[in-house]
Amino acid sequence: MDNLKTENHNFFNPFQDMTTITIWKGRIITMRDYNMNDFAYGALHDDDDDDVPSSKAATNSIQKVSMLPLVFLIFYEVSGGPFGAEGSVNAAGPLLALLGFVIFPFVWCIPEALITAEMSTMFPVNGGFVVWVSSALGPFWGFQVGWMKWLCGVIDNALYPVLFLDYLKSAIPALATGLPRVASILILTLLLTYLNYRGLTIVGWTAVFMGVFSMLPFAVMSLVSIPQLEPSRWLVMDLGNVNWNLYLNTLFWNLNYWDSVSTLAGEVANPKQTLPKALSYGVIFVALANFLPLLSGTGAIPLNRELWTDGYLAEVALAIGGGWLRLWVQAAAATSNMGMFLAEMSSDSFQLLGMAELGMLPEIFAKRSRYGTPLLGILFSASGVLLLSGLSFQEIVAAENLLYCGGMILEFIAFVRMRINYPAASRPYKIPVGTVGSILICVPPIVLICFVVILSTLKVALVSFVMVIFGFLMKPCLNHIDRKRWVKFSVNSDLAEFQKENLDWEESLLR
Incomplete structure (x- = not known):
């Protein structure tokens, strides 16, 4: 990077002047030529650059994820179907359950998907929301959102072996408890971890197959049920007997994580066009996949x-x-849980890779396998799943939802701040609203977040609080390790000025 100089430009906030000139090896580049896939982390290169490591060339040769696999990856990152949605009926009865799956997409899914589409096309690189928040609020807060989202992603993945066995135990009672259950969780985790290791393209097309197989029985069930339907059953409601905590957490768990796909943006073919379309298709797919089976x-x-x-x-x-x-639904449930596991682990591991490329984690997290996958990120995510898989479904959902809320607050703030500070920035996809509109878009989901936080139990709140504090301490500790050179971190000269005052403040926490 010694051959690179910029004039009044910070590549991590490349929006002060859309005609800012960058000179690199005698080549003049304007912001209109700016390609986030190439320049996001200071990895400037061209065909004649002998300084580029061979791993970069290998990465560029890896097949990118296309539209159809991306839609199904989003589907599995967010929902995977109605499996786990039964709790909404248990908590609130049929009417509120159905209304929840109609209203919630407008309150949460659409705003989050729109924001993800805009920000992912501004920063179409691995790391996703970590990059957005770092750009708007600084690397300290970028690390915090990365820590919270990775943690709740791993917690989320610990659910899927639990749900997988819950659906199979009626057909195979031996899987309910004891050694067979533990062995099943271990074998399933290792198998799906290996698929993630083999590459994101394989994961994407596997998700397509699994998604079609998982949703077909519910299409059949919807048709077969027509002669048996009694509309009066849909209207049952008892407001005096509603478990609001379970109700909101069930809706939230089945319909969130739209931002997860952003961590894979660097692996997507033509992300500036593909991501917004895939997210719009995903919203429709997820909403129908939950609502129709419950109906x-x-x-x-x-x-x-x-x-x-x-x-x-x-x-x-x-x-x-x-x-x-019933057998078909049980098989579909098992398949869907495997699909959700695959998609979530892909998102989590590529998030760690992106954070390592930013210099937030040791450089070893940025190393890829020969299949282009982040090996250490996959292993860390798999280890977390095995450690947490003994928790109950409700405990896992409540804990991850609260952590997820904290991360989303930071993302909403970052989105609004980027709109206010850089209104003229290039946005390949832009939500058709102004500054005031961008603020109003965030209001409904933030109100929902407040309800989730208020209704959380003391136990869940305390556990989440401890995890957040751990993240606050971890970042300055990692900075200290980096400065002492105990572990090698990526060097990103493009971020030096941007990070300086934040790193000084974080380092002061250790004194």
Whole structure:
């Protein structure tokens, strides 16, 4: 990078002047030529650059993720279908459950997906929301959002072996407890971790196959249930008997994580066009995949709220279509949980890779396998899953939702600040609203976040608080390790001025 000089320009905030000139090896580049995929982390290169490491060339040769696999990756990162949505009926009854899956997409899914589309096309690089928040608020807060999101992502992934076995234990009772259950979790985790290691393209097309297989039985169930539907069953509501904490956490868990795809943006073919379209298709897909099975199930069989717990949709399928449909739903549930595991682990591991490329984590996290995958990030994520897989479903959901809320607050602030500070910045996709509109878009999801926080239990709040404090301490400690050169970190000269005052402040926390 000694051959690079800039004039009044910071590559990490490349928006002060859209005609800013960058001179690199005698080549003049204007901001209109700026390509975030090439320049995001100071990795400037051209075909004649002998200084570029061979790993970079290898990375560029890896096949990118196209539209269809990306839609299904988003589907699995967010929802994966109605599996786990049974708790909404248990908590609030049919009417509120159905209304929740109609209203929640407008309050949360669409705003988050729109913001993700805009910010991901501004920064189409691995690391996603870590890059946005670092750009707007500084690397300290970028690290915090990365820590919280990675942690709740790993917690989220610990759910899927639990749900996988919940759906299979009625067919195979031995999987309910003991050594067979532990062995099943271990084998499943290792198998899916290996698929992630083999490459994101394989994961994407596997997600397509799994998604089609998982949703087909619910399409069949919706058709078979039509003669059995009684619309009056949909209207049952008892406001005096609503578990609001379980209700909101169930909706939140089934319909969030739209920003996860941003951590893979550097692996997407033509991300500036592909990401917004894939997110819009994903919103429609996810909304229908949750709403229609609940509509069929609550309308076709008599209500017993206590039975609507994890895995109950298989029993609903038995009542509607018989044993063959139940087996299909159980197989679909198992498949869907594998798909969610694959998508989440991909997102988490590429997030760690992006953070390492930013110099936030040791350089070893940025190393890729021969398949282009972040090996150490995958191993760290898999280890977290195995450690947390013994927790109950409700405990896991509540803990990860609260951490996720903290990360989303930072993302909303970063989005608004980028709109205010850099209104003329190049945005390949821009939400068609002004500054005031960008603030108003964030209001409904922030109100929802406040409800989730208020309704959280003391135990969950304390655990989440400890994890946040741990992140606050971890960043200055990592900076100290970097300065002492105990572990090698990536050097990013483009970020030096941007980070200086933030790093000095973080270092002062250690004194």
